[in-house]
Amino acid sequence: MTNPHLQRLALLRAFAPRLALGLMFMALTVLVELSYPKALAYFIDHIGLKSDGSWFGPFAATVTAVLALQAVATTMRYYLFESTGHLIVARIRRLLYGALIQQPVGFYDKHNVGELTSRLSGDVEILHDTLTMGLAISLRSLCVLAGCVVMLLLISPILSLILLVYVPLTLFMGDWLGKHVRRRSREIRQRQADCGSVAHEYFSNIRLVHAFNQQRGAGARYANATAHALTAAIANTRLLASFRGVSSFVMYVALLATLWLGARLIGQGSLTVGELTSFVIYAGMVTSSSGAVSDFWSDWMRTIGATERVFEIIGSEPQPQASQQPADAVVLRGELAFRDVGFVYPERPEKLALDHVSFAIAAGENVALVGASGAGKSTIASMILGFYQPGSGSIAFDGVPAGQLDLAGVRAHIAIVEQEPSLFSGSIFENIAFALPDREVTREEVVDAARLANAHDFIEGFPHGYDTVVGERGVQLSGGQKQRIAIARAVLRDPKILILDEATSALDSASEQQVQQALDTLMAGRTTIVIAHRYSTIVKADRVLVLEHGAVVQSGPHAQLIEQRDGVYFHLMKSQLQFSA
Ligand SMILES: Nc1ncnc2c1ncn2[C@@H]1O[C@H](COP(=O)(O)OP(=O)(O)OP(=O)(O)O)[C@@H](O)[C@H]1O
Numbered sequence: 001m002t003n004p005h006l007q008r009l010a011l012l013r014a015f016a017p018r019l020a021l022g023l024m025f026m027a028l029t030v031l032v033e034l035s036y037p038k039a040l041a042y043f044i045d046h047i048g049l050k051s052d053g054s055w056f057g058p059f060a061a062t063v064t065a066v067l068a069l070q071a072v073a074t075t076m077r078y079y080l081f082e083s084t085g086h087l088i089v090a091r092i093r094r095l096l097y098g099a100l101i102q103q104p105v106g107f108y109d110k111h112n113v114g115e116l117t118s119r120l121s122g123d124v125e126i127l128h129d130t131l132t133m134g135l136a137i138s139l140r141s142l143c144v145l146a147g148c149v150v151m152l153l154l155i156s157p158i159l160s161l162i163l164l165v166y167v168p169l170t171l172f173m174g175d176w177l178g179k180h181v182r183r184r185s186r187e188i189r190q191r192q193a194d195c196g197s198v199a200h201e202y203f204s205n206i207r208l209v210h211a212f213n214q215q216r217g218a219g220a221r222y223a224n225a226t227a228h229a230l231t232a233a234i235a236n237t238r239l240l241a242s243f244r245g246v247s248s249f250v251m252y253v254a255l256l257a258t259l260w261l262g263a264r265l266i267g268q269g270s271l272t273v274g275e276l277t278s279f280v281i282y283a284g285m286v287t288s289s290s291g292a293v294s295d296f297w298s299d300w301m302r303t304i305g306a307t308e309r310v311f312e313i314i315g316s317e318p319q320p321q322a323s324q325q326p327a328d329a330v331v332l333r334g335e336l337a338f339r340d341v342g343f344v345y346p347e348r349p350e351k352l353a354l355d356h357v358s359f360a361i362a363a364g365e366n367v368a369l370v371g372a373s374g375a376g377k378s379t380i381a382s383m384i385l386g387f388y389q390p391g392s393g394s395i396a397f398d399g400v401p402a403g404q405l406d407l408a409g410v411r412a413h414i415a416i417v418e419q420e421p422s423l424f425s426g427s428i429f430e431n432i433a434f435a436l437p438d439r440e441v442t443r444e445e446v447v448d449a450a451r452l453a454n455a456h457d458f459i460e461g462f463p464h465g466y467d468t469v470v471g472e473r474g475v476q477l478s479g480g481q482k483q484r485i486a487i488a489r490a491v492l493r494d495p496k497i498l499i500l501d502e503a504t505s506a507l508d509s510a511s512e513q514q515v516q517q518a519l520d521t522l523m524a525g526r527t528t529i530v531i532a533h534r535y536s537t538i539v540k541a542d543r544v545l546v547l548e549h550g551a552v553v554q555s556g557p558h559a560q561l562i563e564q565r566d567g568v569y570f571h572l573m574k575s576q577l578q579f580s581a
Pocket residue numbers: 109345347348351353371372373374375376377378379380
């Protein structure tokens with residue numbers, strides 16, 4: 001569905017019964033509202049005629065009953081529309097989050113996390129007011145408008161002529177405004193999302209900001225981003241304010257013309273004072289309702305503009321996967337092969353990140369990837385995990401091209417231990433159980449994995465043990481402890497293929513030894529690809545793949561490669577050897 005109006009309206013479908021009930025109560029309030037001026041005219045025209053006041057008792061009783069009915073209908077209408085607004089926003093937020101989390105990793109190269117969280121909160125919220133209450137009020141205004149026009153025609157067709165010019169004029173002006181507001185709203189939301197991304201960047205690197213005394217610089221960048229958002233918002237407000245000024249001028253001119261013509265009609269005896277009074281009230285209701293309809297139109301266009309990106313993201317399909325098997329049908333032994341793989345990052349099309357890379361790794365083999373910074377080691381790991389697809393050539397698992405296997409099924413056999421492991425805010429138990437998303441994990445399984453990862457003792461040392469909350473609002477762990485939790489997570493996954501991104505920052509020797517022991521346990525019997533930085537890891541590997549500028553330039557065991565004195569490997573290792581000597 002590409003029509004943005006229908007696309008937004010389609011969100012209402014799921015809540016049709018609630019909305020229908022709300023509309024029913026709204027119709028009731030409109031009817032009551034339409035009867036007021038008539039009642040007033042009755043009151044004015046009878047006040048002098050029946051001086052004994054006998055008519056007033058029944059009149060007051062009827063009005064009170066009608067007012068009570070209106071109070072109930074207003075309460076119900078308000079509740080039904082407002083709560084549906086919240087339900088719609090919650091639903092869109094879930095849809096947007098679901099669409100974002102499914103996006104391929106490359107999507108996050110293009111979009112800043114702060115921008116996306118800003119869309120998730122601000123952009124979505126705008127639907128709340130417009131889609132339910134705004135839409136209902138404008139429907140109500142349209143009904144009042146239609147009802148009032150009928151009443152006006154009944155009272156005085158001649159006086160009504162003025163409104164025949166006024167109403168289309170306001171609606172036309174509203175349409176003109178709406179078009180401008182839509183474009184501006186998209187721009188405002190983009191600039192607000194930019195503010196979100198600046199804030200996110202500085203908050204997530206707060207230590208660096210303080211360490212380099214960059215608080216003022218951070219403030220200046222945020223001020224700059226907010227200044228841009230403010231300029232766009234104020235330009236929009238200027239437009240809206242001018243519009244309000246012009247429309248109120250037009251409204252008062254129409255009112256003045258009505259009073260002038262009405263006075264003449266009273267003079268001619270073709271209109272009573274009561275009729276003119278009710279006419280003016282109906283005319284006032286017409287102007288305020290047509291104003292409300294045109295205001296709603298500009299709000300609606302603002303909503304369409306502000307949510308354009310949200311719907312683009314929700315509508316975007318995640319990368320298609322040419323799988324022919326369901327996830328749980330993928331059974332791997334752990335063989336891995338790159339066949340002439342070429343790849344460029346979409347964000348950096350001028351540089352070949354992988355250049356005709358070919359290698360085969362047997363099940364259970366331990367291979368170290370070695371190369372200077374930027375040589376392509378992490379890119380190989382990302383390609384194994386299917387974060388990016390090869391531009392040319394192919395990757396095969398157990399001889400089957402990856403394109404023929406279900407990506408989730410392949411990933412179920414792979415585990416990664418990152419250089420600086422990420423932990424989620426939650427308990428240690430949850431962080432380890434994160435390894436197995438498809439089933440309940442028992443405490444015994446987690447404890448066994450933690451034991452193998454040398455993590456059990458320090459976890460038990462915390463007062464809340466495995467229930468200790470870590471991360472943003474919990475206990476902060478040392479580098480070595482985080483690594484052992486990440487290793488426990490990998491142990492629990494029990495992968496056929498293990499990817500280790502070795503930490504470059506050194507741990508103290510006791511911690512290092514514990515991490516190394518845990519890694520040795522984890523690696524036993526599995527295909528392991530280590531992005532290796534340490535001499536001790538490299539020499540232990542069955543084979544070393546040496547990368548330079550995205551290409552594999554040497555391959556073989558350490559002992560063999562180190563003999564090639566003019567090779568890249570020898571030069572890379574020279575400094576390590578000097579250091580360890
Ligand atoms: N997400 C990305 N978008 C664009 N270019 C990237 C991206 N990630 C890496 N690159 C580029 O691709 C090349 C290979 O990078 P890669 O991260 O694989 O190197 P590496 O050998 O792992 O380096 P290091 O040891 O420093 O981590 C580099 O030129 C790098 O700048």
